[in-house]
Amino acid sequence: MGTDASGQPFTLPDFYVPYPARLNPYLETARAHTSAWAHDMGMLDPALGVWDQRQLDAMDYGLMCAYTHPDASAAELDLITDWYVWVFFFDDHFLEVFKRSGDIAGAKEYLDRLPAFMPVTAAEDTPEPVNPVERGLADLWSRTVPDMSMDWRVRFAESTKNLLDESLWELSNINAGRVANPLEYIEMRRRVGGAPWSANLVEHAAGAEIPARIAGTRPMHVLRDTFSDAVHLRNDLFSYQREVEEEGELSNGVLVFERFLGYDTQRAADAVNDLLTSRLHQFENTALTELPPLFEEHGLDPQERLAVLAYVKGLQDWQSGGHEWHMRSSRYMNGGSGERAGSALGGPRGLGTASAQVGLIAGLLGPGGVRSHAHVRYQHVGPLPLPEFSMPHAVRLSPHLDAARRESLEWSGLMGFYDPLPELAGAPLWTARKNEGYDFALCSAGIDPDAAAHELTLSAQWLTWGTYGDDYFPAVFGPTGDMAGAKALNERLSAFMPIDLSPQTRGATPAPANPAERALGDLWVRTATPMTVDGRRLFRSAVESMTESWLWELANHIQNRIPDPVDYLEMRRRTFGSDLTKALARLAHGRHVPPEIYGTRTILGLENASSDYACLVNDVFSYQKEVEFGGELHNCVLVLQSFFNCDAERAAGIVADLTASRMRQFEHLAAVELPVLFDDFDLDAEARRALTAYVEELRDWMAAILLWHQRTRRYVESELEPPPAFGRPFGGPTGLGTAVARITSLLGARDGVHGGARGAVHDGVHGRGRSGVHGGAR
Numbered sequence: 001m002g003t004d005a006s007g008q009p010f011t012l013p014d015f016y017v018p019y020p021a022r023l024n025p026y027l028e029t030a031r032a033h034t035s036a037w038a039h040d041m042g043m044l045d046p047a048l049g050v051w052d053q054r055q056l057d058a059m060d061y062g063l064m065c066a067y068t069h070p071d072a073s074a075a076e077l078d079l080i081t082d083w084y085v086w087v088f089f090f091d092d093h094f095l096e097v098f099k100r101s102g103d104i105a106g107a108k109e110y111l112d113r114l115p116a117f118m119p120v121t122a123a124e125d126t127p128e129p130v131n132p133v134e135r136g137l138a139d140l141w142s143r144t145v146p147d148m149s150m151d152w153r154v155r156f157a158e159s160t161k162n163l164l165d166e167s168l169w170e171l172s173n174i175n176a177g178r179v180a181n182p183l184e185y186i187e188m189r190r191r192v193g194g195a196p197w198s199a200n201l202v203e204h205a206a207g208a209e210i211p212a213r214i215a216g217t218r219p220m221h222v223l224r225d226t227f228s229d230a231v232h233l234r235n236d237l238f239s240y241q242r243e244v245e246e247e248g249e250l251s252n253g254v255l256v257f258e259r260f261l262g263y264d265t266q267r268a269a270d271a272v273n274d275l276l277t278s279r280l281h282q283f284e285n286t287a288l289t290e291l292p293p294l295f296e297e298h299g300l301d302p303q304e305r306l307a308v309l310a311y312v313k314g315l316q317d318w319q320s321g322g323h324e325w326h327m328r329s330s331r332y333m334n335g336g337s338g339e340r341a342g343s344a345l346g347g348p349r350g351l352g353t354a355s356a357q358v359g360l361i362a363g364l365l366g367p368g369g370v371r372s373h374a375h376v377r378y379q380h381v382g383p384l385p386l387p388e389f390s391m392p393h394a395v396r397l398s399p400h401l402d403a404a405r406r407e408s409l410e411w412s413g414l415m416g417f418y419d420p421l422p423e424l425a426g427a428p429l430w431t432a433r434k435n436e437g438y439d440f441a442l443c444s445a446g447i448d449p450d451a452a453a454h455e456l457t458l459s460a461q462w463l464t465w466g467t468y469g470d471d472y473f474p475a476v477f478g479p480t481g482d483m484a485g486a487k488a489l490n491e492r493l494s495a496f497m498p499i500d501l502s503p504q505t506r507g508a509t510p511a512p513a514n515p516a517e518r519a520l521g522d523l524w525v526r527t528a529t530p531m532t533v534d535g536r537r538l539f540r541s542a543v544e545s546m547t548e549s550w551l552w553e554l555a556n557h558i559q560n561r562i563p564d565p566v567d568y569l570e571m572r573r574r575t576f577g578s579d580l581t582k583a584l585a586r587l588a589h590g591r592h593v594p595p596e597i598y599g600t601r602t603i604l605g606l607e608n609a610s611s612d613y614a615c616l617v618n619d620v621f622s623y624q625k626e627v628e629f630g631g632e633l634h635n636c637v638l639v640l641q642s643f644f645n646c647d648a649e650r651a652a653g654i655v656a657d658l659t660a661s662r663m664r665q666f667e668h669l670a671a672v673e674l675p676v677l678f679d680d681f682d683l684d685a686e687a688r689r690a691l692t693a694y695v696e697e698l699r700d701w702m703a704a705i706l707l708w709h710q711r712t713r714r715y716v717e718s719e720l721e722p723p724p725a726f727g728r729p730f731g732g733p734t735g736l737g738t739a740v741a742r743i744t745s746l747l748g749a750r751d752g753v754h755g756g757a758r759g760a761v762h763d764g765v766h767g768r769g770r771s772g773v774h775g776g777a778r
Contacts, residue, residue: 031062067321181661195228208310281368416515437713446704545579
């Protein structure tokens with residue numbers, strides 16, 4: 001590992017800190033108050049062996065909160081500082097009592113009690129606290145929630161619970177000697193790292209609660225997640241020496257990059273800082289380009305808009321203040337930084353700011369900055385060498401494959417997929433020959449080899465529709481960057497998925513104006529009619545998640561912006577139809593599985609790992625088609641080329657390694673963590689069979705996706721054509737969609753398969769058999 005001249009394992013990089021840190025004038029008041037409060041809660045009890053007064057004073061959480069909340073009142077700063085003292089004490093107490101001993105059973109019992117001290121309503125009783133963590137949480141909760149809405153209380157309780165519970169994930173990885181892969185790490189660090197929890201406290205401190213009707217939108221999620229990732233990655237850099245070298249911690253981004261990329265510690269630290277920089281640019285881009293239309297679309301009044309902007313400012317203050325505190329706190333490695341000359345641009349002065357000035361220029365020129373907008377599209381790249389993709393599962397094909405091929409091709413013609421289109425200057429988007437070469441029925445046949453003939457045909461038709469829509473959207477709106485037209489089409493698509501499908505209302509949908517609308521209307525009626533009303537809502541929301549992601553892609557093309565790696569991978573699941581996978585899975589298994597199971601780390605991990613595997617496989621196969629022939633910006637190979645500033649082969653190698661690591665993670669979750677989940681939730685035999693069957697379906701799905709890519713002619717160079725003469729489209733998604741590619745295995749039962757675990761969903765989708773539905777293929 002080695003150390004530098006200062007005794008540190010690496011030299012701290014030049015940080016991108018675009019906003020100057022400011023100090024709250026009530027610092028000394030907060031210091032005095034929180035010291036007394038920690039003593040009253042019992043956190044300085046020598047018998048615990050966690051903290052003493054000297055250690056608490058040296059860590060200086062009053063200074064941290066004075067920097068991160070510079071505009072808070074004296075009383076608010078006291079409250080916020082107490083919260084951070086509590087959360088850091090919890091972390092150190094958990095380390096001393098459970099991490100060092102590896103006591104998972106004791107840790108679970110300890111954590112299970114804590115939610116009882118966070119009652120959302122005043123009517124709920126709380127137990128008597130028995131330790132400083134419980135005592136502090138009970139006191140803080142009673143001082144914090146009275147002024148906040150029920151919506152905020154629920155969100156804050158959830159983020160606090162995630163922060164506490166995911167300590168078990170760190171502990172289980174330590175016991176297993178396991179270092180997470182980068183995708184898993186980013187996801188889980190948000191839950192265990194506490195920054196989403198900090199974002200909730202920013203709302204409280206700023207007196208700027210997010211309106212409930214936009215709290216769940218993409219822009220607000222991205223602002224929270226980019227803030228969280230940047231906070232965590234910065235902390236990983238400063239805490240590496242303490243956590244990895246002294247405590248044996250495995251949940252650190254620098255260590256993750258060392259292990260996954262084979263980097264030495266300095267190079268890994270620089271890569272983590274690059275990702276931190278990219279996430280900050282994503283935060284800025286979202287605030288500047290996505291908030292204004294969000295305000296208009298949801299009709300926010302002036303006060304609500306000011307509240308959101310105050311929240312954004314609060315998150316920016318936290319980033320800059322948190323950096324400055326890390327430079328000063330005894331808790332972290334912070335020697336040897338700030339020694340290089342400052343920038344001619346001016347800016348903040350004092351300890352920790354010299355490197356921030358240098359980092360400002362480096363950050364503007366680094367990942368997510370100028371170079372992310374400088375890509376020249378439609379360059380000749382040629383096909384990529386294909387790696388040996390990890391696939392431990394065999395594929396079986398349905399005996400109804402030939403019939404599904406024939407019938408889905410005939411249906412495509414009836415829907416108008418081969419017709420000349422006025423919006424494309426009279427050219428057709430597809431030809432029958434192209435569609436035949438795409439062979440979507442092959443994918444359906446591998447995903448659900450036991451489907452009935454009509455189910456398999458419906459499955460292939462859904463996959464055909466999803467891919468046609470993926471191709472239609474950028475071809476029509478890309479050349480002119482017509483975002484208004486794209487949003488109008490996206491809204492119209494929802495009209496072809498009515499919730500009320502009673503005979504007297506079936507004619508209420510508008511007349512289809514193009515093949516995409518016509519086909520969606522036809523598929524919706526045939527697929528959604530057997531569903532319950534709640535099932536239809538869930539299903540439509542999942543389809544809308546995929547179609548709305550096309551707007552995100554178009555927005556990036558208008559900016560000529562290669563997306564940030566994390567934002568790309570998370571949105572790729574939506575463009576791939578992953579939300580459909582989850583929605584349909586829950587419809588199929590919801591009668592046998594408690595709904596909260598689907599929100600657990602284990603199930604989300606299985607779904608995300610399998611989805612990422614398929615998405616990344618597609619990006620390698622489709623690279624030439626998308627980048628050279630489609631002018632596409634949304635391909636992980638290209639995204640990593642931009643991020644690492646490397647050639648395509650190096651980026652493709654990283655993508656291949658990611659697919660292998662996601663497969664390993666999937667198998668680890670299935671073999672090790674799923675049985676623990678069964679016991680933790682005391683699931684009955686039927687629920688266990690349903691979830692076990694679901695894991696097998698995900699395996700079928702991944703294997704079928706890989707086989708389809710190996711056999712389809714969609715990505716063969718001789719089949720690719722340059723953009724049409726009427727204008728080069730911006731490009732668009734061209735990858736095989738997840739959920740929609742999985743509906744056949746998620747829409748009901750297959751008699752005699754997996755011991756009946758996929759039994760009929762009488763109140764859900766189909767009372768008999770599964771009807772296949774697929775999403776888009778890139």
